Amino acid sequence: GAVVSQHPSWVICKSGTSVKIECRSLDFQATTMFWYRQFPKQSLMLMATSNEGSKATYEQGVEKDKFLINHASLTLSTLTVTSAHPEDSSFYICSARDLGGAEAFFGQGTRLTVV
Amino acid sequence: AQKVTQAQTEISVVEKEDVTLDCVYETRDTTYYLFWYKQPPSGELVFLIRRNSFDEQNEISGRYSWNFQKSTSSFNFTITASQVVDSAVYFCALSDHVKGAQKLVFGQGTRLTINP
Numbered sequence: 001g002a003v004v005s006q007h008p009s010w011v012i013c014k015s016g017t018s019v020k021i022e023c024r025s026l027d028f029q030a031t032t033m034f035w036y037r038q039f040p041k042q043s044l045m046l047m048a049t050s051n052e053g054s055k056a057t058y059e060q061g062v063e064k065d066k067f068l069i070n071h072a073s074l075t076l077s078t079l080t081v082t083s084a085h086p087e088d089s090s091f092y093i094c095s096a097r098d099l100g101g102a103e104a105f106f107g108q109g110t111r112l113t114v115v
Numbered sequence: 116a117q118k119v120t121q122a123q124t125e126i127s128v129v130e131k132e133d134v135t136l137d138c139v140y141e142t143r144d145t146t147y148y149l150f151w152y153k154q155p156p157s158g159e160l161v162f163l164i165r166r167n168s169f170d171e172q173n174e175i176s177g178r179y180s181w182n183f184q185k186s187t188s189s190f191n192f193t194i195t196a197s198q199v200v201d202s203a204v205y206f207c208a209l210s211d212h213v214k215g216a217q218k219l220v221f222g223q224g225t226r227l228t229i230n231p
Contacts, residue, residue, distance in 0.1 A: 042224075093159075104218075106152075
């Protein structure tokens, strides 16, 4: 089956620093990747849609200058949380859709804690 | 706009009981997909089922079964003879099909606790 690998699984960073999260499709090519955020005991909310070779599309209320998304290849998308603050502490999870497919596969998620 | 409602925030039952998790959705699309995911404490999302809007047949997979009723816009999930390992948060989700982008709208989730 299709595998999406997300790295790191968890990260603790100091307030004001930047953190990069990687999302890789291991055995398929993904033209589209999605980034979701989940606060404790809440649902998953879509942050942005990332298309290979073009700018990401952000959902309303998500700061594109704070959450930088790069999708430079068909197997890798990255989310960089810039100038992280404690309120950015959350579970971030990506999903990837294969070429022409109707299925999207999820990574394992990254738990970010900003102290 | 698409919306998914899981009215049951938390459910707690004793092992071996049957339990049904409700899911009601709203969409203007005529073609769409419905999903159920399991999220254990570790956080990863475990895919359980995907159902196309044109397929209203109920599905059974072991102790799991799903009841899709287009007339009531519901896609309920039943666990038969529940086990402690079924304890998790369960999410129902909806995506449009026509656009093919597969971005999901999730319900609020139902935290299921199976007590021994």
